[in-house]
Amino acid sequence: MNWSQLRTQLLDWYAQFGRDLPWRHTADPYAILVSEFMLQQTQVVTVIPYYRKWLETLPTLQDCAQATLPEIYKLWEGLGYYRRAEYLHRTCQIIVEHYAGTVPQELAILIQLPGIGRTTAGGILSHAFNLPFPILDGNVQRVLSRFFALTTPPRRNTQQLWQYSEQLLSPEQPGRFNQALMDLGAGVCLPQSPQCDRCPWQNECIGYRTHQGHLLPMSEPSQAIPHRTIGVGVIWNAQKQILIDQRPRTGLLANLWEFPGGKVEPGESIPECIQREIHEELGIEIEVAEHLITVQHRYIHLRVTLVVHHCRYRGGTPELRGCQAYAWVGLDDLPNYPFPKANQKIIRALQTSSPPSWLSKWPGDEYNQNEPCDPQVLW
Ligand code: SF4
Structure with a gap:
């Protein structure tokens, strides 16, 4: 040679x-x-x-x-x-x-x-x-x-x-x-x-x-990539703010912000999953409303389907159970927070679609009197 x-x-x-x-x-x-x-x-x-x-x-x-x-x-x-x-x-x-x-x-x-x-x-x-x-x-x-x-x-x-x-x-x-x-x-x-x-x-x-x-090159025998379905909530309060939370400091997508949600358990519907996950993650009560978007995304070792619903905030102060911070933010403020790629599609869907019709009829709702409406960020 x-x-x-x-x-x-x-x-x-x-x-x-x-x-x-x-x-x-x-x-x-x-x-x-x-x-x-x-x-x-x-x-x-x-x-x-x-x-x-x-x-x-x-x-x-x-x-x-x-x-x-x-x-x-x-x-x-x-x-x-x-x-x-x-x-x-x-x-x-x-x-x-x-x-x-x-x-x-x-x-x-x-x-x-x-x-x-x-x-x-x-x-x-x-x-x-x-x-x-x-x-x-x-x-x-x-x-x-x-x-x-x-x-x-x-x-x-x-x-x-x-x-x-x-x-x-x-x-x-x-x-x-x-x-x-x-x-x-x-x-x-x-x-x-x-x-x-x-x-x-x-x-x-x-x-x-x-x-x-x-x-060439010879490839390793392929392994099936696991798939998970995730229920995700876009939670609105009466002030037309959306609840987002920040992922833990370690692990997949550490420190990024996201719309809360989690893995669908066997036999569970998407609304049931979102309701349960939000309660477990943040300790608040919500009502799951209409579907917003379904997003397919692939990581190296995992494929996920995010099924996203609008949700109506019903009560309770968010607790940092599975996240390091939370914030109530206006739709226009979402681009100021770093989100994972899959969540960007949710933001685009929110920006390009009409807000849920019930949102405009909401002021005065008795369920929203306890929640502060200023954005809260706890880094
Ligand atoms: S290095 Fe690649 S492109 Fe070049 S001759 Fe060999 S196989 Fe073909």
């Missing part, structure tokens, strides 16, 4: 066909750090507007370190995998506290920081500092598995794949080489149908020469 020739072929191809991406126009280690966090598990096209907005709002690493967690979540809202936002924030704080605000250039230090694994560290070191560290994201795994015709799933070949990525890496231009390898996977060596006719490595690729490129 002529490694030098392979490098030249790929770098020449990249000079002609590489993608023009905003983080490729900077050498600022902080901006590259932000892009690397955002690109974990998320497609480039989705990341671009978030990356731009983030750097407009928090242009320096110090700005990020000083931002509040709610500000961080708001900027990240809709990008998914929210733990990354928390890790990025914490990483910037640690860099300010322990490394004088300068992104470290040592692999051993970087991989100790929250949310930084070997691939993210390699991306930062090679891109920001042109240091010879390889990467192994999903695109690179696929390209290398095909190029070397590895017939076991990448997860069982990790060590071998890292070795190949390191051997191939250009010592002179590691940053450009890693970017080129990612672009080859994203634009040519496509998951379903590799475009081998456009590939600079076609002549050397073992997968192509043995007619198995499109069959």
Whole structure:
């Protein structure tokens, strides 16, 4: 295998066909750090507007370190995998506290920081500092598995794949080489149908020469993804405010706000579920009214169906039983709170549909005299 020739072929191809991406126009280690966090598990096209907005709002690493967690979540809202936002924030704080605000250039230090694994560290070191560290994201795994015709799933070949990525890496231009390898996977060596006719490595690729490129990489036996139906309540009070609560500090979607609700139990109707969940979660009484929207959403390990109903507040002061804070907010204030992606569809439905007809006839209702109408936020 002529490694030098392979490098030249790929770098020449990249000079002609590489993608023009905003983080490729900077050498600022902080901006590259932000892009690397955002690109974990998320497609480039989705990341671009978030990356731009983030750097407009928090242009320096110090700005990020000083931002509040709610500000961080708001900027990240809709990008998914929210733990990354928390890790990025914490990483910037640690860099300010322990490394004088300068992104470290040592692999051993970087991989100790929250949310930084070997691939993210390699991306930062090679891109920001042109240091010879390889990467192994999903695109690179696929390209290398095909190029070397590895017939076991990448997860069982990790060590071998890292070795190949390191051997191939250009010592002179590691940053450009890693970017080129990612672009080859994203634009040519496509998951379903590799475009081998456009590939600079076609002549050397073992997968192509043995007619198995499109069959690789081997995948792990698939597992059925569990599904849950969730009853969700949009609870209105007589002041036309909606009750939202903030999820716990740890676990899935930590710290985000949501419309309250929970999993439907066997034999339970959706209204029964919403009534029970609201009582268990917040200790208040409600009346479940008309259906608003049904939302399908998929996480990595779980599919959910959110069945959302308007609800009428009936009494009791909300308690923090299954959440860390609650707030009564007007419809126009909802965009000020960071919500998970699935809840964004509920907000859009509220903004584009008529409010329930009973809401306008409600003032004077005897059930709503005890509840404060000012928004309450308990961070
Ligand atoms: S020749 Fe085909 S299978 Fe091989 S690396 Fe290129 S695109 Fe992928």
